[in-house]
Amino acid sequence: MRLYDTLTRSHVELPPPPGPIRMYFCGSTVYQRIHVGNSRPFVLGMWLRSWLRQTGYDVTLVHNITDVDDKVYAEAAKQEISSRELSERATSWFFEDTDDLGLGRPDLEPRATETIPEIVEFVRELVSRDLAYVANGDVYFRVARFPEYGQLSGARIEDMVAQETSELKEDQRDFALWKSQKPIEDAAWDSPWGRGRPGWHIECSAMAEKFLGREFEIHGGGNDLRFPHHENELAQSRSLGHPFAQVWVHNGMLELDASKMSKSLGNVVTLRNVLDVWGREALLVFHLSGFWSKPVDFSDDVMQQALARANRFRDVFRRPHEDAPADAWAGFAAALEDDFNAPAALAVMHEWRDHELLRRALGVFGLATLAEQEAAPAEVTELADRRQRARAERDFDEADRLRVEIERAGWEARDEPGGYRLVRLP
RNA sequence: GGCGCCGUGGCCGAGUGGUUAGGCAGAGGCCUGCAAAGCCUCGUACACCAGUUCGAGUCUGGUCGGCGCCUCCA
Numbered sequence: 001m002r003l004y005d006t007l008t009r010s011h012v013e014l015p016p017p018p019g020p021i022r023m024y025f026c027g028s029t030v031y032q033r034i035h036v037g038n039s040r041p042f043v044l045g046m047w048l049r050s051w052l053r054q055t056g057y058d059v060t061l062v063h064n065i066t067d068v069d070d071k072v073y074a075e076a077a078k079q080e081i082s083s084r085e086l087s088e089r090a091t092s093w094f095f096e097d098t099d100d101l102g103l104g105r106p107d108l109e110p111r112a113t114e115t116i117p118e119i120v121e122f123v124r125e126l127v128s129r130d131l132a133y134v135a136n137g138d139v140y141f142r143v144a145r146f147p148e149y150g151q152l153s154g155a156r157i158e159d160m161v162a163q164e165t166s167e168l169k170e171d172q173r174d175f176a177l178w179k180s181q182k183p184i185e186d187a188a189w190d191s192p193w194g195r196g197r198p199g200w201h202i203e204c205s206a207m208a209e210k211f212l213g214r215e216f217e218i219h220g221g222g223n224d225l226r227f228p229h230h231e232n233e234l235a236q237s238r239s240l241g242h243p244f245a246q247v248w249v250h251n252g253m254l255e256l257d258a259s260k261m262s263k264s265l266g267n268v269v270t271l272r273n274v275l276d277v278w279g280r281e282a283l284l285v286f287h288l289s290g291f292w293s294k295p296v297d298f299s300d301d302v303m304q305q306a307l308a309r310a311n312r313f314r315d316v317f318r319r320p321h322e323d324a325p326a327d328a329w330a331g332f333a334a335a336l337e338d339d340f341n342a343p344a345a346l347a348v349m350h351e352w353r354d355h356e357l358l359r360r361a362l363g364v365f366g367l368a369t370l371a372e373q374e375a376a377p378a379e380v381t382e383l384a385d386r387r388q389r390a391r392a393e394r395d396f397d398e399a400d401r402l403r404v405e406i407e408r409a410g411w412e413a414r415d416e417p418g419g420y421r422l423v424r425l426p
Numbered sequence: 427g428g429c430g431c432c433g434u435g436g437c438c439g440a441g442u443g444g445u446u447a448g449g450c451a452g453a454g455g456c457c458u459g460c461a462a463a464g465c466c467u468c469g470u471a472c473a474c475c476a477g478u479u480c481g482a483g484u485c486u487g488g489u490c491g492g493c494g495c496c497u498c499c500a
Contacts, residue, residue, distance in 0.1 A: 009430095028500065041500045071498065154429050155496065200498085222500030223431090229499090252431085253494065262499050289439065289449075294432080295493065296439095305438055305450040312449075315463060335440090343440050347448035396459055403461075414462050423462080 001055065001337045003218070004293055006226060006248040007152050007234075011339060014217065014247070017056035022212040023049065024245065025106070026204060026221035026229065029066040030090035031075040034097060035268040036283070036298060037254035037261040041222055043287050044251050044340075046103040048218070050364050051336055062211045063106035064204060065091055067113050068197050073185050083187050087113075097271045102280050103366040108211050112203040116189045119198045119206040122236070123177045123191075131239045135168040137180030137194040141232070143173045146239045152248065153227035175232050177202045201232035208233075209242065219245030223252055223293075224260070252295040261298065269298065282307040284367055288342045311426055313349070314370045316358055318414075318421060324354035332361055376422035380409050384420055387413060 002011045014021065025045040028038045042063065049061045067087035076083035091111070099105075112119075123139050126132035132141045143149050166172075176199035181188040188195045198206075208216065214237070221230065230248065237244040253260045256267045274283055286306035290296035328351075335344035345361070352358045359371040376384070387402035406413050407425065414421045 026500070029498085034500085038500050044500095069498085150429095153495070220500095223494065224499055227429090227495060228497085251500070253500075255493075260494070260499085264497095264499060285449095286438095291440080294439095299438095301450090302438060308451090309438095309449055319464070341440075343438095343448075347440065350448055391459080394459075400460070412462065415458075415460095416463090421463090 001052070002339055003247055003249055004339050006250050009154075012247055014052075014057075019052070019057040019059065019217070021052050021057045021059045021218060022216035023059065023061045023218040023220065024204070024208040024212055024216060025061065025063045025219075026225055027063045027065050027109070028094060029069045029071055030087050030094055031069070031072045032090060032263070033093050033270045033272055035261055035263065036271050036274045037222075037268075039098070039101065039271050039283070040251050040254060040287060040292075041220055042098055043101065043103065043284065044249070044292050045106065045220055046101075047342075047365060048220075048249075048340065049106075050103075050366070051340065054364055055333075055337075060108070060212065061106040062108045062110065062208065064207050065094065065109055065111045066200070066203065067091060067111045068187060068203075069200060073182075073187075076186070077184050083185070093272075097275065100275050100280060101284070101366065102369070103284075110207045110211065112198060112207070113187070115203060115207050115210060116198070118210050119202050120178075120189075120191050122202060122206045122209075123198075125240060126177065126236065129240065132177055133170065134193050135170075137196060138168055138176055139178035139193055139199075140169055140174040141177050141236060141239075142170065143175070143235065144171055146235045148238065149173075149235050150231065152231045152234055155227065175199065175201065175228060177236070201229055202236060204229070205233045205236045205244075208245070209237065215243035216245055218247045218249060220249040220251070223250040223295075224262075226250055249293070251292050252290075254298045255295055256298050260295075274303070278303045278307060281310045281367060281370060284365055285310045285313075288346055288365060291343060292340060307426060309346075310367075310370060313358070313362065313367070316353060317355055317371045317373065318423065319353065321355040322353035324352050324357050328352060328354065328357055329361075336364075374424050376411055376424075377409075380406060380411050380422060383409070384411075384413050384422055388420060391415075 001014045003014065005012045023045060025041055028034050045061055045063060049059045052059045072083050072087050076086040079086065123132065126141065127134060127139060131145050132139050178191060178193055178196050179199055180194055180196040185197065188197055234244060255261060256269065259265065259267065261267055282303055286303060289306060332345050332348045335341045335348060349358060349361050359368055362368050362370055383402050383406050387399050390398040390402060403413055410425050412423045412425050414423055
């Protein structure tokens with residue numbers, strides 16, 4: 001399988017099965033309900049794991065939860081609750097919402113606050129090697145000590161100008177590894193540099209290496225994390241001589257009204273809301289419809305199209321099975337093996353009338369539920385039976401009246417040779 | 427300003443040198459008591475300009491337009 005690697009800007013071939021493939025995906029900062037855009041890297045990670053396992057790899061997926069951050073403190077203060085209470089509540093929302101995607105859970109979901117000893121140790125090591133320095137209770141990484149800095153984001157180090165300046169920094173491009181406790185911050189930990197809490201980027205280096213080791217195969221996350229987050233992770237780990245991630249995958253942003261969906265812009269639709277309105281299957285088909293690395297527009301219109309497409313798959317299972325050619329699966333697999341080209345894989349799937357094959361392919365994406373038929377309640381079945389008798393007696397007025405009644409109950413009567421089928425209206 | 431991505435038919439969206447992507451919506455037809463589902467047909471898609479080539483949506487250069495990152499962000 002080949003994947004597009006942001007670091008080398010090229011497609012790279014994964015080592016052959018059984019791997020192992022160790023994957024680390026950056027998750028969300030938990031201080032409110034996540035939005036649909038946040039679901040994209042989660043879904044991508046779960047699908048990659050699913051497909052790689054399907055093709056014989058031994059896969060471990062770590063998906064972190066950032067539960068200590070400026071946003072968490074600020075929101076907790078606003079709500080007048082402790083930051084711990086807020087982050088725990090938001091973490092349980094995160095679990096609820098992503099559970100409802102029906103894709104299962106990542107193998108490990110560590111939280112930053114549970115990794116403090118490893119983070120402190122990591123920072124201590126950087127300081128002892130002179131790659132970082134202490135300034136008034138803060139610890140900063142010395143960007144100038146890592147010549148490859150800027151490789152991931154493609155920016156030249158000379159072009160970088162820090163927006164947020166601090167007189168504590170030797171160089172304005174340096175970034176914080178540890179931050180001393182501020183009055184608003186109600187959660188803090190002891191460290192060799194005083195009470196404080198980790199900087200944003202160090203938690204991921206620490207968690208990834210804690211659970212996957214100093215070298216692992218895939219690191220994923222949103223395109224907006226390339227810089228500074230992932231650039232900084234890379235700097236922290238590689239400056240210590242750790243190989244760190246071999247392949248970097250960055251998903252494109254979800255756009256709403258032609259601009260990126262983001263909590264800071266406020267143009268947000270929560271994952272919860274999308275699941276409630278459109279259902280998990282339509283959302284997954286939506287995610288499948290666009291190439292993972294490209295930006296996609298999110299709108300009612302595209303969700304409507306995704307829903308219709310999901311129903312088209314569902315209808316295949318309501319018609320007779322037809323054996324697919326022996327090489328049918330190969331076309332599907334080839335699409336996914338080529339940088340996980342899901343839209344192309346979907347196109348192959350639409351050709352199939354083979355129930356077993358289609359169910360298996362849908363299963364890769366957590367969509368095997370489309371193969372299941374919902375049984376109509378007894379009262380609707382009774383209406384349909386009466387309608388059948390009316391049709392037999394050629395009382396078509398009565399038959400049509402009953403059809404309307406069935407539709408009011410949320411079902412559709414489809415006449416078939418020798419009987420009928422009841423199908424739930426979308 | 428710097429770095430990068432992108433511009434495909436009404437809509438979504440694959441495709442990187444030459445043969446139908448696929449889906450949604452629409453029109454006509456077959457089927458049906460009527461429908462639904464399905465199947466068939468249709469609308470002559472590649473932002474613009476120049477170039478390379480026997481041949482370009484696909485390569486090169488330029489123009490215009492959109493987006494992302496450079497600052498918290500999936």
